[in-house]
Amino acid sequence: MNRDRSRLGDVHREARARLTTAGIETADLDARLLVEWVTGCDRLEMIRNPNHPIDEAVLAQLGTVLTRRINGESVHRIIGKRAFFGVELTLSADTLEPRPDTEALVELAIPFLRQRIAEHGVADLIDLGTGTGAIALALLDQFRQLRAVGVDISKGALDTARANAHLAGVSDRFATLCSDWFSEVTGSFDLIISNPPYIPSLEIAGLQREVVLHDPVRALDGGQDGLTPYRIIAEHSRQYLRQGGAVALEIGFGQRRDVEAIFAGEYFALMGVQKDIGGHERALLFSPV
Known part of the structure; x- marks a missing residue:
């Protein structure tokens, strides 16, 4: 200067x-x-x-x-924090920077959780790949009768999520679990929610510099076709869902048909779709049939 x-x-x-x-x-x-x-x-x-x-x-x-x-470092990584759905989050090297498009997933989950809480007085969700805790914490901020478990394979990410829960004033209703998807999960939930890695492995190098240089690759890489995490979630979700429970997922551009087919193969029906701020189908809600 x-x-x-x-x-x-x-x-x-x-x-x-x-x-x-x-x-x-x-x-x-x-x-x-x-x-x-x-x-x-x-x-x-x-x-x-x-x-x-x-x-x-x-x-x-x-x-x-x-x-x-x-x-190539994003503004919010430099500052070390970002607002998401009205909740201020700290960032770390172990977490993705939450994007506005992911707010579509929160918007999709709200009506479902509102109904579950109205019916049962309380609801429990599990957020797979919680990262900063953005999704779970945004929903906890919306519903005082909601409890959440944030799951991540990265202990550093879980440290960040716990710190964010404290800052948001919801730490008494938020627990964390170090687990590779469902490997350490027990219990049952009203909602399984996730923004899983969905970028095909060979496409990661071509992403924006802000992403390639500073976001953890493990949180981006969805396998050869970008769909590996959806197969894992579809295969195992049923045993962790309560009666009438649901699965809510963020998807990448153009992935609706493939993800819907994966879940149909495990006897789940598509119950809702939410578009992002760009008008793209960004979040899907499934229920077992």
Whole structure:
């Protein structure tokens, strides 16, 4: 950063220009978020007081984070947190960064859980591959009568999920379990929910730099055809579901037909579909028949 430009407004403009020159598509938003985070000045302060002085130590820190962004690290990984369905989550190297598209899975699950709670007074879900805990914690935030177990094979991810549950004020209703899918799971649940890895193995290298360089590959790799986790979940879910229970899953673009066929082969019927913000079929709800 240019040390002669030490006013907030100038710093913001220079940050935006640097990201734009580097070809960052979201340069305007990214610059604002990073400047706000580093300087501690919110958007209103930028408007009201563009001449607010910025010292050299802050300028140096901003220069460092802009370099990280240009090198492919996402804004929210740099900041270390992201909001998801109204819940603020911390991120770690062991977890995916929750995406807005996954909110479609939460939206699909809400009516089902509302009905189960109305019928039984309480409901239990298990979130397979919980990562940051985003899905389970968002649903716990919606329903006080809900309890959840977050399952992950990564102990680091489970540490992150527990920390996020504490921050969200729902840790008394959230438990974690280190398990390779169902291998250590016991008990029964009203809802099995998951955003499983669904990228075909050979396609991972071609994903965005932010994903390839910083998201854990294990949380992305869905096997040769991207469908291996769905086969595992379809094969084993029935024995962990209560009467009238369901399975809710996020899917990748164009995977509905294949996932529906996998679950039909295990005698599950498709009960609901939810589209994401881009209008793509993103989440499916299945019930045993």
